Amino acid sequence: MQKIAVIAGDGIGQEVMPEGLRVLRAVADRFGLPLHFDEFHFADCRYYEQHGDMLPPDWKEQIGGHDAIFFGAVGWPAIVPDHVSLWGSLLKFRREFDQYVNLRPARLLPGVRSPLVDRQGRPLVPGDIDMWIVRENTEGEYSSVGGRMYAGTEREIVLQETVMSRVGVDRVLRFAFELAARRPRARLTSATKSNGIAITMPYWDERVEAMAREFPGVAVDKFHIDILCAHFVQRPQAFDVVVASNLFGDILSDLGPACTGTIAVAPSANLNPTRQWPSLFEPVHGSAPDIAGRGIANPIGQIWAGAMMLDFLGHRAAHDAVMAAIEAVLGDPRAPRTPDLGGQASCAQLGQAIAEAAKIAA
Ligand code: NAD
Ligand code: IPM
Ligand code: MN
Numbered sequence: 406m407q408k409i410a411v412i413a414g415d416g417i418g419q420e421v422m423p424e425g426l427r428v429l430r431a432v433a434d435r436f437g438l439p440l441h442f443d444e445f446h447f448a449d450c451r452y453y454e455q456h457g458d459m460l461p462p463d464w465k466e467q468i469g470g471h472d473a474i475f476f477g478a479v480g481w482p483a484i485v486p487d488h489v490s491l492w493g494s495l496l497k498f499r500r501e502f503d504q505y506v507n508l509r510p511a512r513l514l515p516g517v518r519s520p521l522v523d524r525q526g527r528p529l530v531p532g533d534i535d536m537w538i539v540r541e542n543t544e545g546e547y548s549s550v551g552g553r554m555y556a557g558t559e560r561e562i563v564l565q566e567t568v569m570s571r572v573g574v575d576r577v578l579r580f581a582f583e584l585a586a587r588r589p590r591a592r593l594t595s596a597t598k599s600n601g602i603a604i605t606m607p608y609w610d611e612r613v614e615a616m617a618r619e620f621p622g623v624a625v626d627k628f629h630i631d632i633l634c635a636h637f638v639q640r641p642q643a644f645d646v647v648v649a650s651n652l653f654g655d656i657l658s659d660l661g662p663a664c665t666g667t668i669a670v671a672p673s674a675n676l677n678p679t680r681q682w683p684s685l686f687e688p689v690h691g692s693a694p695d696i697a698g699r700g701i702a703n704p705i706g707q708i709w710a711g712a713m714m715l716d717f718l719g720h721r722a723a724h725d726a727v728m729a730a731i732e733a734v735l736g737d738p739r740a741p742r743t744p745d746l747g748g749q750a751s752c753a754q755l756g757q758a759i760a761e762a763a764k765i766a767a
Contacts, residue, residue, distance in 0.1 A: 406439045406440075406441050407438075407439055407440050407441065407472040407473070407718055408441050408443060408470070408471045408472050409440060409441065409442050409443065409471060409472060409473050409474070409475050409714070410443055410445055410467075410468040410471040410473070410474045410475070410683065411426065411442050411443065411444045411445065411474075411475045412444075412445050412447070412448050412449075412468075412474060412475070412476050412477065413444075413449070413477040414448060414449045414476065414477040414478045414479040414480075414494075414692065415449045415450050415451075415477075415478060415479055415480055415481045415490075415692040415697075416478060416480070416481060416691070416692025416693055416694050416697035417477075417478065417690075417692055417693045417696065417697050417702035417752075418449075418476075418477025418478035418479065418692055419477065419697075420697070420700060420702045420704070420752050421477060421478075421688065421702050421703075421704040421706070421707035421752060421756075422475075422477045422707060423753075423756070424704035424707060424708060424752060424753065424755070424756025424757075424759075424760075425475065425477075425704060425707035425708050425710065425711045425756075426442065426475075426711075427756050427757070427760045428708045428711060428727055428730070428756065428759055428760045428763050429442075429475075429711045429714075429715070430760075431760040431761075431763045431764050432715070432720075432723040432726050432727055432763050432764075433723070434764075435723075435726070435763070435764055436720065436722060436723045436726075438715075438720055438723060440718075442475075443471065445467065445468060447459065447460050447461055447464065448460055448464075448479060448493075448494040448495070448498075449479060449481075449494075450479070450480070450481035450484045450485045450490055451484075453484070453485050453489075453490060453493070454484060454485075458493065459479075459485075459489075459490060459493030459494040459497075460493065460494060460497070465501065468683065469502070469682060469683065470683075471683045472683060472718060473683050473684055473685070473686060473714050473717065473718060474498065474683050474684070474685040474686070475685075475686055475687075475710070475711065475714060476495070476498075476685050476686065476687035476710075477687065477688070477692075477707065478687065478688065478690065478691045478692040478693070479491060479494050479495050479691075479692065480691050480692045480694075481692060481694060482694070483694070492549075495685075495687075496547065498675070498685055499542050499543060499675055499685070500543050501682075502675075502677055502682035502683055502684075502685070503543065503677050503679070503681065503682055504542055504543065504675035504676055504677045504682070504684055504685055505541070505542050505543045505573065505576055505577055505676070505677070505678075506539060506540075506541075506542060506576075506577055506580045506674075506675075506676040506678060507539075507540035507541075507542035507654060507658075507673060507674070507675050507676070508537060508538075508539055508540075508580075508584075508673070508674040508676060508713075509537070509538040509539075509540060509654075509658040509661070509662075509671060509672070509673050509674075509689055510536070510537050510538070510671070510672065510709075511534055511535075511536050511537075511538060511641075511658070511661030511662050511664065511665055511671065512531075512534060512535050512536070512665060513529055513530070513531050513532070513533055513534040513535070513664075513665045513666070514531060514665065514666075514670065514731065514732060514735050514736075515531050515732050515735055515736035516735040516736040516737070516738070517665065517666040517667065517670070517735055517746060518666050518747075519533070519534065519664060519665055519666050520663070520664070520666065521638060521641065521664055529641070533641065533642050534641045534642070534661070534664055534665050535645075536641070536644040536645055536646065536647055536661060537584060537588075537645075537646050537647070538647045538649065538654055538657050538658045538661055539577060539580060539581040539584065539646060539647065539648045539649070539654070540577075540649055540650075540651060540653075540654025540655065540657075540658060541573065541574070541577040541648075541649070541650050541651045541654060542577070542651060542654075542675055543573060543651075544568045544569060544570060544573045544651065545567055545568065545569060545573075545605075545650040545651035545652060546565075546567050546650060546651050546652035547651045547652065548565060548566055548567060548568040550565070550566040550568055551563070551564040551565035551566050552564060567602070567605045567650075569605050569608055569609065569650075571612070574608070574609060574612045575612055575616065577648065578612055578613060578616045578648060579616060580676075580678060581593060581646055581648035582616055582617075582619070582620045582623055584646050585620070585623045585645060585646040586620055586622055586623050588645055588646060590624075590645040591622055591623050591624060591645070592623070592624045592625075592626075592644075592645035592646065593620075593623050593624070593625050593626075593645070593646045593647075593648060594625075594626050594627065594628065594633070594643075594644055594645070594646070594647045594648070595609070595610070595613045595625065595626070595627040595628075595647075595648050595649070596627070596628065596629075596630050596633050596647065596648070596649035596650070596653040596654070596657060597609060597610050597613075597627050597628070597629055597630065598629050598630050598631075598653070599629075600629055601629075605650075606650075609650060610627060613625065613627065613648075630649075630653045630656070630657075633647075633657070634656070634657070634660060637657065637660050637661060637664055638660075638664060641661070641664050647661075658671070658673070658689055659689065662689060666746070667703065667745045667746060668689060668690050668706075669688070669690055669702070669703035669705060669706050669743070669745050670703065670705040670706055670709060670731075671688065671689035671690070671706050671709070672686070672687075672688055672689065672706055672707075672709035672710035672712070672713050673686070673687050673688065673689045673710060674686050674710070674713045674714070674717065675687070676717070684714075684717060686710040686711065686713055686714040686717070687707075687710055688706025688707045688709075688710055689706060690706055700751045700752050700753065701743055701744050701751060701752060702743065702752045703743040703745050703746060703752070703755065704743075704752050704755055704756045704759075705731055705735075705755070705759070708727065708731060708756065708759055709727075709728070709731060711727065712724045712727035712728055712731075715727065725767075726763050726766045726767070727759075727763050727766075729762075729763075729766035729767060730759045730760075730762035730763035730766040731759055733762045733766055734755070734758045734759050734762050740758050741754040741755045741757075741758050742755065743755050
């Protein structure tokens with residue numbers, strides 16, 4: 406039996422999670438997978454309102470023994486400041502469960518229109534954008550080292566240090582190099598900013614160069630984050646595996662999926678590759694308070710995250726069936742589409758169509 410902790414969270418997390426589960430249950434039935442889902446009702450802002458904290462004191466005992474965590478989205482800034490809700494839940498999971506790799510594909514899917522065109526003005530086609538963003542997920546710019554001094558006075562100072570450890574940098578780089586080495590193009594791009602951030606970023610570059618010597622078959626390049634963002638828009642075809650620090654990876658993993666037409670389809674795997682702790686699978690997007698409660702969220706990011714979780718748990722055929730189902734439904738002009746995809750269907754209609762397709766897709 407594989408135990409999965411389910412945490413839907415806030416806003417559209419509550420709407421896309423049932424669709425993610427619907428698809429997982431469909432393929433679990435079809436392939437006879439030994440999956441057991443345990444739903445937890447914490448790590449959301451309603452829980453905070455009631456308890457003054459995002460998590461119960463024994464949260465680690467409650468979910469730390471599960472094989473994986475299937476997560477929706479957290480954040481409801483009208484009730485709880487974002488840094489309180491996120492540092493009290495998702496960012497805590499990433500650190501305490503040592504999920505040091507955040508793996509995020511950006512892939513142009515059939516039937517979805519990219520906002521980009523090529524140099525001849527032609528729309529991009531599937532295959533033009535097909536990259537994996539490997540984001541460092543436990544240190545870097547997301548550090549708790551810092552503070553506020555002279556609060557409320559003219560001399561007020563705030564300070565937050567970027568932390569890069571050799572172990573922390575090397576382990577995420579190794580994951581990215583190994584991934585690149587398995588890909589046909591075997592190309593790795595590193596995001597840097599060593600011209601301006603003159604201590605941590607030259608260190609990052611130095612570790613990339615050192616690791617590149619161990620992977621002579623991988624073609625390595627690096628770009629400063631500013632021009633890298635421009636290249637994502639002007640020639641996304643050039644990228645295969647992109648490795649980045651925590652903040653740069655955060656930004657690139659919204660930009661990449663936006664180039665594929667909608668951020669709503671993008672998944673995210675927060676991996677503890679040692680498997681000492683559970684890994685966490687979630688969409689890239691947030692709780693979307695602007696559309697929450699209307700039943701129009703696109704559930705594909707959640708469903709694709711479920712597919713990544715299946716793969717991680719060793720169920721490759723079920724993963725492939727879910728991906729084939731997503732592609733079949735998106736590629737079918739008569740199938741339901743949510744408003745972000747130019748249609749009028751509901752979250753549940755799109756989720757149902759993918760679940761039905763996943764029962765038969767090869
Ligand atoms: P967001 O991703 O929630 O929304 C950005 C925009 O994309 C909105 O216009 C939203 O309507 C749209 N969108 C997002 N997901 C969609 C979907 N599935 N279908 C259709 N449209 C979708 O980002 P935000 O507005 O910056 O953040 C809102 C809240 O979510 C904040 O509290 C933020 O901190 C939190 N957040 C949480 C996570 C997470 O839990 N992993 C990620 C990002 C943001
Ligand atoms: C993400 C989100 C989070 C992050 C926020 C909500 C803290 O944007 O998962 O990409 O910055 O990592
Ligand atoms: Mn983000």
